[in-house]
Amino acid sequence: MVEKRNGPTNVLIVGVGGQGVIMVSKVLAQLCQNHGYEVKQSEVHGMAKRGGGVFSHVRYGSAVWSPTIPEGEADVLLALEWAEALRWINFMNPDTGTFIADTQRIVPPFACRARGRGEEAGYAPQTPEEIMAQVRAGYAIDATSMAEDLGNLKAANTVLLGALSTTLEFPVEDWLEVIRGFVPPHSIDINMAAFAAGREWAQAGDKRVEESAKGLHKADVELQQQVITKLEITEEWCKGCDICVKMCPERCLRLNEQLVAELPDPSKCTGCRMCEWLCPDFAIKITNTPVLEAAE
Amino acid sequence: MKDLEPETPFEINDYIRLEQMPHFLCPGCGHGIALRALLWAVHELQIDKDKLAVVSGIGCSGRLSAYIDANTFHTTHGRPLAFATGLALARPDLHVIVITGDGDSLAIGGNHLIHACRRNLNLTCMMLNNEIYGMTGGQVSPTTSSNRYTTTTPAGNTEPVFDACALASAAGASFVGREVTMQVTGLKNLMRGAIEHHGFSFVEVISDCTEIYGRKNDLGMSPEMMLSQKATMRPEAYRNTVDVPFRPNALECGVLTQKDRPEYGSAYREMTANLRAKGKQHG
Ligand SMILES: Cc1ncc(C[n+]2csc(CCOP(=O)(O)OP(=O)(O)O)c2C)c(N)n1
Ligand code: SF4
Ligand code: SF4
Ligand code: SF4
Ligand SMILES: [Mg+2]
Numbered sequence: 001m002v003e004k005r006n007g008p009t010n011v012l013i014v015g016v017g018g019q020g021v022i023m024v025s026k027v028l029a030q031l032c033q034n035h036g037y038e039v040k041q042s043e044v045h046g047m048a049k050r051g052g053g054v055f056s057h058v059r060y061g062s063a064v065w066s067p068t069i070p071e072g073e074a075d076v077l078l079a080l081e082w083a084e085a086l087r088w089i090n091f092m093n094p095d096t097g098t099f100i101a102d103t104q105r106i107v108p109p110f111a112c113r114a115r116g117r118g119e120e121a122g123y124a125p126q127t128p129e130e131i132m133a134q135v136r137a138g139y140a141i142d143a144t145s146m147a148e149d150l151g152n153l154k155a156a157n158t159v160l161l162g163a164l165s166t167t168l169e170f171p172v173e174d175w176l177e178v179i180r181g182f183v184p185p186h187s188i189d190i191n192m193a194a195f196a197a198g199r200e201w202a203q204a205g206d207k208r209v210e211e212s213a214k215g216l217h218k219a220d221v222e223l224q225q226q227v228i229t230k231l232e233i234t235e236e237w238c239k240g241c242d243i244c245v246k247m248c249p250e251r252c253l254r255l256n257e258q259l260v261a262e263l264p265d266p267s268k269c270t271g272c273r274m275c276e277w278l279c280p281d282f283a284i285k286i287t288n289t290p291v292l293e294a295a296e
Numbered sequence: 297m298k299d300l301e302p303e304t305p306f307e308i309n310d311y312i313r314l315e316q317m318p319h320f321l322c323p324g325c326g327h328g329i330a331l332r333a334l335l336w337a338v339h340e341l342q343i344d345k346d347k348l349a350v351v352s353g354i355g356c357s358g359r360l361s362a363y364i365d366a367n368t369f370h371t372t373h374g375r376p377l378a379f380a381t382g383l384a385l386a387r388p389d390l391h392v393i394v395i396t397g398d399g400d401s402l403a404i405g406g407n408h409l410i411h412a413c414r415r416n417l418n419l420t421c422m423m424l425n426n427e428i429y430g431m432t433g434g435q436v437s438p439t440t441s442s443n444r445y446t447t448t449t450p451a452g453n454t455e456p457v458f459d460a461c462a463l464a465s466a467a468g469a470s471f472v473g474r475e476v477t478m479q480v481t482g483l484k485n486l487m488r489g490a491i492e493h494h495g496f497s498f499v500e501v502i503s504d505c506t507e508i509y510g511r512k513n514d515l516g517m518s519p520e521m522m523l524s525q526k527a528t529m530r531p532e533a534y535r536n537t538v539d540v541p542f543r544p545n546a547l548e549c550g551v552l553t554q555k556d557r558p559e560y561g562s563a564y565r566e567m568t569a570n571l572r573a574k575g576k577q578h579g
Contacts, residue, residue, distance in 0.1 A: 277332065
């Protein structure tokens with residue numbers, strides 16, 4: 001439970017566009033209002049349409065003056081996406097804060113800038129276990145998979161609300177009543193189930209990491225690097241149209257003196273297959289073989 | 297939708313007649329990319345090559361059937377749909393796919409197209425629109441854009457342009473879609489949807505004839521033509537988000553029409569079965 005001294009309780013909700021950050025914060029704000037608290041909520045969701053960062057500050061108490069949470073003073077950080085959770089972790093109060101995050105990752109385009117094999121991925125490399133070891137109290141919950149198992153991954157935000165409900169003082173019935181008012185009638189049942197699942201998961205104890213989320217991210221990054229790409233060009237079929245040269249995202253192809261495509265430096269090729277797919281003459285063949293398989 | 301994805305990755309050489317390669321298309325002709333997308337869809341749907349029949353008309357587009365390692369019919373100009381109709385009625389066990397051009401299907405074959413749409417027989421029609429008669433050296437076609445030069449419009453085209461998808465949809469086709477070659481995976485998925493659809497499906501592929509149309513109109517080489525086509529399209533995902541005035545002349549891409557209509561083949565088979573039964577009664 002969040003223990004409150006003087007001043008408002010601060011809940012920072014973060015995610016990326018399209019996940020329901022705003023819905024979560026509206027549910028919480030409404031609930032606090034129903035309990036007679038003064039509530040201030042402020043949000044930024046300008047980049048939502050392009051999948052960019054979205055956050056919402058909810059502050060409640062007997063009196064709230066400022067609408068934004070100062071860095072290091074969030075009592076709860078609720079994240080709908082893993083890297084967003086890490087981005088905002090400094091906003092959490094290190095001594096009293098609770099960390100709640102979905103372990104699902106939505107990799108943003110800027111984390112893919114270095115696309116070559118063996119390049120370091122831009123996505124947050126910390127595993128859920130590492131983060132759990134750092135925080136005072138926390139839940140790394142695979143809310144998206146839980147919601148998907150229930151039949152609709154959009155209910156992941158309600159799974160997280162269920163987890164959040166274990167750290168704030170409001171009775172369960174009041175949470176459910178507010179949620180019912182916010183979701184479309186046809187999805188009430190699934191949201192009720194999602195809330196219950198999230199609550200149950202959190203009640204079973206904090207600092208737990210789902211088996212499926214262990215070592216997550218690190219393992220993925222390694223896996224991605226362990227592929228051998230082979231690019232073969234059937235020279236007799238190539239007509240030198242320049243499509244592969246111009247469309248290759250790495251600009252690593254060129255036409256030789258006979259106007260036949262060639263790859264001067266194979267290490268630059270990421271195996272993305274763009275050239276293979278767009279060659280009108282079927283002259284390029286890409287084979288991506290996982291290293292493990294190649295060794296066999 | 298088939299739940300099972302094929303176990304082996306798509307390998308285009310498994311689906312083409314290697315002895316015919318390299319194909320006869322000019323460097324950078326978009327028709328080649330469309331052919332890949334079609335065969336890729338066939339692979340993903342795990343269609344047995346013996347159960348695949350590709351029927352094409354005359355033109356650079358029509359020539360494509362010659363490169364496909366399956367049952368293929370290279371028919372007469374404007375008539376592939378007529379041949380395909382007979383084939384699909386006689387052999388409902390086959391996946392019948394028609395490859396046609398803008399001249400082939402909208403000019404000389406226009407009537408066949410509207411009646412194929414009207415009947416809604418289970419067929420897939422892939423129309424490669426390069427806005428020109430490519431094979432015969434670059435005459436104007438029903439889809440040539442305004443003011444564009446062709447050998448028969450030396451002062452620029454003054455005729456209005458046909459919207460083939462709107463035509464097919466209005467005539468009754470129960471699945472209609474459009475895609476540019478640059479979006480090759482999108483095109484593959486669209487072809488998958490079209491082949492799976494039960495009824496007449498029509499897909500317009502925005503292709504480029506670099507050698508003639510591009511050259512005559514100073515549209516650059518294939519990469520430039522493909523990129524400019526992509527820049528004027530409006531993907532399906534944008535349909536409800538980006539306002540129409542944002543791109544006033546945008547080409548709507550993706551699935552444009554999908555509706556339930558009685559499929560003609562079933563009605564036809566029911567009729568023939570009834571007639572047979574009657575014949576037997578009368579001994
Ligand atoms: C009955 C008949 N009329 C005319 C022709 C000449 N002809 C051959 S291909 C063609 C036009 C092809 O244009 P299109 O269908 O757009 O195919 P593309 O070559 O552009 O792919 C014409 C008029 C013919 N072969 N048969
Ligand atoms: S796209 Fe194909 S035909 Fe064109 S230059 Fe590249 S390899 Fe050659
Ligand atoms: S696969 Fe082709 S397009 Fe992709 S990086 Fe390699 S050469 Fe370039
Ligand atoms: S003439 Fe035009 S349509 Fe025909 S193969 Fe050449 S580029 Fe393609
Ligand atoms: Mg044409």
